[in-house]
Amino acid sequence: MKQSRTFIPTLREIPSDAEIVSHQLLLRAGFIRQHMSGVYSYLPLAKKVLRKIENIIREEMDAIEAVEVLLPTLQQTDLWEETGRWQTYGQELFRLTDRHDREMALGPTHEEVITSLVRDDVQSYKKLPLTMYQIQTKFRDEKRPRFGLLRGREFIMKDAYSFHSTEESLDVKYNEMLEAYSRIFTRLGLEFRTVLADGGSIGGKSTHEFMALSETGEDTIAFSETSPYAANIEIAEVNIDYAKSSEPMRELEKVETPKKKTIVDVATFLNVDPSKIIKTIIFRADDELCAVIVRGDHDINEIKLRKALSVSELNLASESEIEKTLSCKVGTIGPVKLPLEIKVYADNAVKEIVNGICGANEDDFHLKNVNPERDFAVDKYLDLRFIKEGDLSPDGNGTIRFAKGIELGHTFKLGVSYSEAMKATYLDENGNSQHFVMGCYGIGVSRILAAIAEQYNDANGLKWPKKLAPYDIHLITINMNDEIQTKLSNELYHLLKTYRYDILHDDRDERAGVKFTDADLIGLPVRITIGKMAQDGMVEVKFRETGETVVWQKEEITEKLQSFFN
Known part of the structure; x- marks a missing residue:
């Protein structure tokens, strides 16, 4: 072409x-x-x-x-x-x-x-x-x-x-x-x-x-x-046997946490690790509200949650629903003394928390020394979180x-x-x-x-694999007004086509730099340049994948191309 x-x-x-x-x-x-x-x-x-x-x-x-x-x-x-x-x-x-x-x-x-x-x-x-x-x-x-x-x-x-x-x-x-x-x-x-x-x-x-x-x-x-x-x-x-702390359970304590709503804010303010915080999110699962609990350093996986609850629609509860039901705002919700009609689902990691921290269902307050089952009930423990790098592989072999x-x-x-x-x-x-x-x-x-x-490129353009390239060879004639270059280009073009190579012949009236830049952008596997060496029956050959450039005599082109493409 x-x-x-x-x-x-x-x-x-x-x-x-x-x-x-x-x-x-x-x-x-x-x-x-x-x-x-x-x-x-x-x-x-x-x-x-x-x-x-x-x-x-x-x-x-x-x-x-x-x-x-x-x-x-x-x-x-x-x-x-x-x-x-x-x-x-x-x-x-x-x-x-x-x-x-x-x-x-x-x-x-x-x-x-x-x-x-x-x-x-x-x-x-x-x-x-x-x-x-x-x-x-x-x-x-x-x-x-x-x-x-x-x-x-x-x-x-x-x-x-x-x-x-x-x-x-x-x-x-x-x-x-x-x-x-x-x-x-x-x-x-x-x-x-x-x-x-x-x-x-x-x-x-x-x-x-x-x-x-x-x-x-x-x-x-x-x-x-x-x-x-x-x-x-x-x-x-997530298949992890979480180790439970041996520290004794302490008495539940309500503490003031002014304007502290995020996990990072609360953890910093109370000087605890985020893994000690019990994060509670209210969802609307089909037509019912439910509370979903994970550790503060974990994130809820909504796909797992939807499957576990067998619901068709799952959305975060609106702020108005939360305020109406719990009389508090997002950021201070906790599982202690939730309304009885709200079912509670917890990730498996929550079960092993000892003396944790959670929202008090009251603005600007949190609870310390919260323990699952003692201070709040869980309807079901499930795998509800995203896996993290460093976790044990689910097949028990290696880390993630x-x-x-x-x-x-x-x-x-x-x-x-x-x-x-x-x-x-x-x-x-x-x-x-x-x-x-x-x-x-x-x-x-x-x-x-x-x-x-995405996988085949460099700073100059695309680098197509041989089997997928739109053309096999980019044939570039530097000067279309040069009779010797034009004659050799035409000979090679028709010869290579008889060998069933798909050729893109740059016969445009453009500067050499433009042609080379376009050739690199397009990224065909082989570029054959016919320039001043044409008078000696020689061409420059560049391989796009490696950037290697060689000079071949016209008589050896077909044999060496066959070796490259095979």
Whole structure:
């Protein structure tokens, strides 16, 4: 491809609204352009990379007998109402109305659509198991789109769905899919981890995420230093036998703490460690208020709390609710003498506190020497806190460390949650009606483009892996008005194409510095420069990954390129 005939609008300056490296470089190198907040156009270079990513995904999906389909983007409201997600999915569901005033949605995911398809056309166990996948644009109305392709409103996704007659069959396919995902991300050259995860709005009893390691990632991975354990911090269990102090219980004491509301303020004022403080937060769980207690040095994990309480909605109680119920303000709430109708849930670490400190449910006062069970009752002790670095690994092997990650893929064992809600059944070998057992498996295709850009770059631009680069070779002619340079460029261009190399030929009437700067920004694996040495049949070759520069005779170019690319 002649560079003068394609569309690569490079930028010299970093766009002011681009916060992270991948967003900056994909914009500057002319891969993408923003259409509106969270919505991007994929330009020729990006489209070529996306096609290579999609081909790897297709090869691995085909290898585990998944078949490709293309489902509608515009989805019926009726299907979402069958599962109840029309009401519960939230504001990210992009709702719209057609000319007949019928409500519809732009698909953020396709569980309802695929389940209705199989419900209508698969009646017998003989057609199971069945796995279908698609690569398609999705829409989620993100409140704050940011980080370029990492969190957008419109994005490209591969989603697959499997249907089974038994849980055992689902287990087999689920493990096949995990292995296929590992092969995909390995072939893409990404540094990644497979981690335990939360099902979120899709649900499922067993889920895994595939995370590309990156300091700009929005997710935190908790992993063991010495074992394979890894989990999203949102769901990482805390398995610690807390040591209980041997100090004797002291008499409860009320102390004045003027304008001291935060854990740090109270700990400093009373000269105690934050771990001695009992932090109490009031939540509204569905329609009831409850008190949730953790140690002062720990943070409540709302995902764990929601699951433990089996509630669909969980929110912090409003200040007006707290003042009405407890006659105090946030910052001085404590578990002692709470109203009887408020249930109390405590993290396991609270059980071992001796002579702790808590709010007195009275402004500007706290209680000292507070002891669980003696001074307040707990309805249930649970694992309710976020895991911390240095904690014992949940598998008992090693200690926990944190890393940042970009979510690339997510797999779910859905079971029968969707098929039961949508009355999707088949006839088993005995002629009995059974609900389909389902799995769901997603990959963020456009996210992969950004994740690769995050992991493969330097101060000068992108550094594409050989298998994913939009072109194999950047052929640069320094002076297009020089007959010798032009002739050698054309010879090489046509010769290398016969060897099936994909060539981007910079034939523009630009200064050499501009061409080199653009070449570094775009980041193709090999740059061949034809300049003054052309009269001697020699070219300069630069390898983008290492920055190494060598000089080759034109007769040895094909042999040495074959060695490099193979």
